[in-house]
Amino acid sequence: MPASLTPLSEIPLPSPRPDENYCCDGPDGPIRFVGLKSLLGAADFPKAGDRHAGLAAADEIAREAARTLLSALTVAHVHERPLCTADGRIDDVMRVNYDVDQEIHREIAPLTFGQLKDRLLAATGAEAVRLGRGLTGVTAAVAKLCDIHELILVARRIANPTRARTLLGARGTLSSRLQPNHPTDDPRGIALLTWWGLSMAAGDALIGVNPAIDTVENVAAVLHLLDDLRRRAAAPTQICVLSHVKTQLAALDRGAPVEILFQSLAGTEATLTGEFDVTVELLDHGWRTMRERGPVRGAAQWMYFETGQGSEFSYGRHEGIDMTTTEALCYGLARRYDPFMINNVTGFIGPETHRDNFELLAASLQDLFLGKLLGLPMGIGSCYTLHAESGLEGQQATTELLAAAGATYFMDVALNTDRMLAYFDTSAHDNQSLREIHGREPAGEFLDWCLGRGILARDDTGTVVRGPEWGRPERFCGSAEEFAELVAATPALHGFETAGPRPADAVARRVRWHQAVGRAAVHQPLDVGRLRSLAPFREIATAAATHDSHLAAPALGARPAAGELERFAAEPFPVQILVSDGLSAAAVHHNLPDLLPLLLDGLAARGIGVGTPLVARHGRVKLAEPVGERLGADLVIHLIGERPGGDALASRSLSAYLVYRLPDAVRVAAAQASGHAGIRHEVTVISNIYAAGLPPVEAAAQIVAKTERILRHRAAGNRLEGLIATAAG
């Protein structure tokens, strides 16, 4: 625990410098990189986000050229050239990264990156961590010179243990972070998933819920629930609700048990502040508040950060810096707070940042290396989505290597399927498998608890093995009826049966079948001909010419193809209907036949003029904006397929985005309400439209009602709800 936080103004910074050329000879002439950002981007493993950002090397020759150039640069050279914002400023995230041990920095500054890498490979773990204290996130770019063995070798030697209620990251341990997410924060579902994880010796790092509703009241309620569950089980671990830091601090003010303070971080200030609404000052305040009022007695650490390669790129706020470097800058920021744990969720975003299994594997190993080198307790949420070319076996191969590289913990998402966030992570079955394969144990206090409950046991040789109570969540319930009630409220369970540390094959088959259906929904082509039996759809092409480009580059689907809009003229209708496949054409095919006829009936009956519906292949949500602008519509009803998750039926889930084009007369009010001066649209969303969610006929009625209100109040989204509430008194 740092005694205090270095004031930003006291962190010594080099002055920004103009970009320099880095050049070497190639087989067909000189290869040139303009500026460090370009060089660092080209030196990395090839990854989708860097390719889309124009930072990845064009080919292997260019990559090796960049690595060779980087290898020859000194640490001092890179250190003295801070990567600046577009307006030439050193942002606060970069500034914090420069809070290094000056003495160590002076020691390593003369080394080239090649020499630094060699020294790290020869060093003990403790020595590597010592050297890391002299590095910024940018100078940790030594990772770009490492192959897979080297990333694992260095990371494996490093242990950065931390302590809250349990000691996390001690050698020989492999912990897990239990994530009992539920789509409606139903306490029964959260309880069941918590019991299930605990019954499989998961959760020693933390039990943490991503709330479905990020309000102070709900976050406090979930915290109290987790506290109650933990106390009932007497499990030595800690709890957290992963809401915004402001929400958690407000919950703490209300007496909620905020044991560990969570926040997502980003490697540029533009993302951290502009997208996450977080400043270094706010994080400082959170750290100090928890130091004063954190409820876990004896805790040496109390902060928990999540990061992941590519978030800055996906928000378009990466400042021209590659994904590995922005990720390392997150770690340089996190280091300031000596956190209890870091969770890296590279893979959560999708194929626009990491296209396939190898990109995820390489990124995850880099992140583990970087985080450990910078002194952090690194866990990896090795995850994937169904619209990327990655899947369970790729994830498993990655986690095997990460376990070999000494990852502190993995996630426990029951049966790999997050029921709230539509993505796939490691499970308690995976964690137990990895412990058995790599000879690891849970954290000490938690291990004792597991042994005491018979969840784990020691065999004749003293080896920790699964005990008779392993995988029996019902043992945490007071009665079979109580357990049945919890089960009845929890989706995507698929079965509790096991085979050794794995789910029984029947269970695994169900899990994989649901994933297969979801993945098929992503790749099913939109059948425009079928839709034309419902209405004389007009087709509009997006800039995503192919399905691959649609998945890999979301921005393409958000705009019409070049010249496409010119085919349309302004129309006298206040409303236009736009249908897009989004990430599930199946959702369109299954819902439109019942939704569209009633929607057209309702709009006509209410006297609301609507143009002939439009349909776009490879569309994204934002496509509604240029379409509405061009057609002069006040409102575009955009019906679009949602990202499939782990439930086959839900892979047919559609959303309706009601995108209201703000007239000049209300733009000031909208700007004031949103805090966004340049606001041009407000959006009301009706989601979860499918047979087992909001049936399409009901969705049609809701859309008609919302449309009428939006047009009457000249507002959408939160501002509309506020106006309606005010009118209702």
Next chain:
Amino acid sequence: MTAAARSILVGLDFGTTTSSALVAEAAVRRNAVTGRMELAVVRETYRSPLVFTPLVGERLDLAATLGLVDGWLACGGVGHGGDGIAGGGALVTGLTARRDNAASLVAAIRERLGTALVATADDPCLESWLAFQGSCAPLSRRHPDRSFIHLDIGGGTTNIASGRDGDVEATGCLFVGARHVRFVPGTRRIVSLTPLAGAAFTALGIAARPGDDLLPDDLDRLLDWYLALLGRAVAGAAVDPADRAWLGHLQVPFLPPGRPAGSDPPIVTLSGGVGELVYAAAGGTPLPGTTAFGDLGVDLARRLLTHPAWSRSWLEYRPEGGGRATVAGLLRHATRISGASIHLPDRAVLPLADLPIVGTLSPDVDDALLGRVLELARRCSGGAAVRVRGMQATAEMVRGFGGRLATALAAGGWPAHLPLVLLLDTNCGQALGQAATAWGRLGVPLVVVDELDLPDARWATLGAVCDGVVPVSFHGLR
């Protein structure tokens, strides 16, 4: 657990012998598995002691009873006028329901607690249904392949219900209970007999009357006869109340569904005061002394403990609830919750109490029947409800049936002040309501409430909108 405000559920049971209350904090939330809205108990906040139902002579002591109610509600944190109550029920049961001022108690409770909860007297099938739900249903769900017959034996009645996998299949009611014969506690000295007990004494040749001691042989004969009645009911022979063999003790016939030949017999479970004694004794707690409660309860329990066919079940199949099955059922099961997307153009239409349910429609109903049902509804001065079964959430069905409803409503000139409520079991209430009002162009105060289990009941009560859903309760179950 959402941002939604917590609600309160209240259960009040005024039985032949005892009365009790339960208060709980509840939350409206969507079940992520079924997709349906639920009004789920978060925690029980108050459980009253069981008290003797206050009587003055043959009438309810209204002042004392309402004093009890006020005390219970205060202990349960219920605000004045029932603020925050989302549902539950108040039920006057057994012989208490037959006292001539039972209706006054119901009216006074409704005045105190509003219309969010069902309040009624003498609704034996509702009582049987609630007792099963409040006691046996979880056990039944644990054994989904077995049939259960649940006997809620109180002071005046035995409410009987059969069910499978948590669902009630049939209900009935017998006038068999502990309080038909009252004794000086600790003795066999008879204090009073109900007219039914008097008839039974006569038919069985028992000469004893109030002031006499009931002789052991006579007690045995009486208990044999009561157990035989229960046995006949469980066997499915409680069919005809006019059958003189029942001596007027069959209040509501009980017709459990037939079982395939060779299937296991139903498992008999108990609740009510007598049931509580049986399970306690089966678990090793000695029965109280002779007529400890001044009635037949201990003797009935002793006989049930040695019943040749049923007694094996007492240890193996123990339901919840004990003597509070009805009040637990009232608290947790009396109120259903609509879906979140309903047709309610004007919230001020609700609440609506005791709406008669005038009929059942299906989407393929012929125009003549559709017209007759709407005409029946129109004649109800305070509004009416109609069940709609077989509705599917398809555009074709919503347009078709909704359009026909709109035509019929427009043709009949439906009064603008008269609420009409459609009760649906599927999730298409908002769409059907829009289609049935020509998307709002018809000025009909139509309410369409969906995603309800629709019992065969005579009346429905709709509470005010609570967290976007409507609490609905039914009474007058058939």
